[in-house]
Every structure is written in structure tokens, then in C-alpha cells.
Amino acid sequence: MADNPQSPPLRGRPLSPHLSIYKWPITMATSITHRATGVAISMGIILVAWGLLALASGPELYQPFIAAIASPVGLVILAGFLWSLIYHFLNGIRHLAWDLGYGFEVSTASRSGVTVIALSVLLALAVLGYAWWALHGGVRR
């Protein structure tokens, strides 16, 4: 059999650089975050299905659902879901622009990446702030 190229490692052979060796540019970070948030939203969609089912089933299932998402752990998950959704939404628009051929310049891609990160955090905080205001001290309908 021919030499197995995987083993044993030969001394002095050059290795191709792998992911861990690079300084992370902003585009790399936004790319993997797009993927991670996509997976996170896929888990979050369970909450949507649960909420709809609970709502359709009546108070005996709806109240536990509300109690679950209003618990400390639930609120953290909800905030993560919200930010993931907003990030994936904004960065997805960036991807669609790339698909149309816009924004490939390195400086432009970096700038749009920073914009997406900043805007996603700001929008998530705004939505959370609004929700808090609606629950406490907001106008009661």
C-alpha cells in the first residue's frame, strides 16, 4: 500500500495555514455569525410553534407558556432569539446586495459589516426597551 499521507507526520513539511492562524477580519466574523444566528433562529422557531399551539389550546397551556418566556432564563433566550433574528435579517439584506453584485469592495464590506453589528444591537435594545415600557408604566389599553 502507498504511504498514508495523513500519518506519520514528516518533519519539515510545510502545512497550509488554517483558520486559527488568521487575524479575524470583520467580514469573517459577520459570516460565521450569520450562520450561528441562523441556527439559533431555527431553535427559536420552536418557541413560535409552542406559543401558537398554547394560544390555540386555551389558558391552561397559554399561562405556562407566558410564565416560561417571562422567567429569567426565558427572557435571556427571548433576547438572544430577538437579536439573532434582527442580525440575520440585516446581514441577510447585506448578502442579497452581494448576490446582486453590490458592496464587494473590501472597505465597503467591512463598513457594512460594522453597520450591521451596531444596528442589530441598537434595534434589539430598542425592541426590548419598548417591550419593557409596554409592560411597566406603558399606556394600559
Added chain:
Amino acid sequence: MSLETPLHRVQGLGSAHSGVRHFWRERVTAAALIPLSAWFVVSVMFLVGQTEGEVAAYFQHPWNALLMALFVIVACVHMMLGLQVVIDDYVHRPGQRIVLLLFNRAFTWIVGGLSLVALLRLGVG
């Protein structure tokens, strides 16, 4: 001389038996999700702090029921396509990959199906 049939050549499909359909479906659902997911987040914001009856009434309204159903369907298709790419990229053992790809399909149909059943039940009940 090619041994390809004219039909096979014009279809432009290689040994994978599929072309750019996955890519296109991902983009089309993404574009559709721009208004749908914005509507969903704004709706949930509006519903925070409302009573169960008010929330139910909101999703019973025909327009909202339609938009919610569209959001669930398009989001599920987009999710299935996206998760499929993640599995294809990171899971290299064929057995594991096939199991996960099937699980991905099952997960999508169950989550989407349950949501639509709930919406129907809400609308009818």
C-alpha cells in the same frame, strides 16, 4: 463526441442531479422574509402585555392569520435550506449526514405543521 443525451445537456445537471434550485430558493425565501419577519417582530412587540383574548383575536383576524401562515411556511423553507447547507458543510461521515438531513426535514415539517395546525384551530375554534 459526447455521450450525453441532448436532454441531459440542456438540463445542465451534473452527477448531483440538481442545479441552482437550492441556491435560488434560499434567495427567494430570504427576500420574502424581509417584509414577513419585520411584520412578525412588530406584531409581537404590539402584543406584549396584551391579554390572551386580545392576542388570540389578533391572530384570528384574516390578514394576520394569512401573514402568520406565510411567515411560518416561508421561514420553515428558508430554515430547512439553511440548516441543510450547515449539515453539508460540517458533517462529513455519510451515515451521520444522511441521518441529520432526514432529521432536518422532519424537524421542519413538524414545527411548521404544528404551527399551521395551531393557526387553523385558532381561526376555526
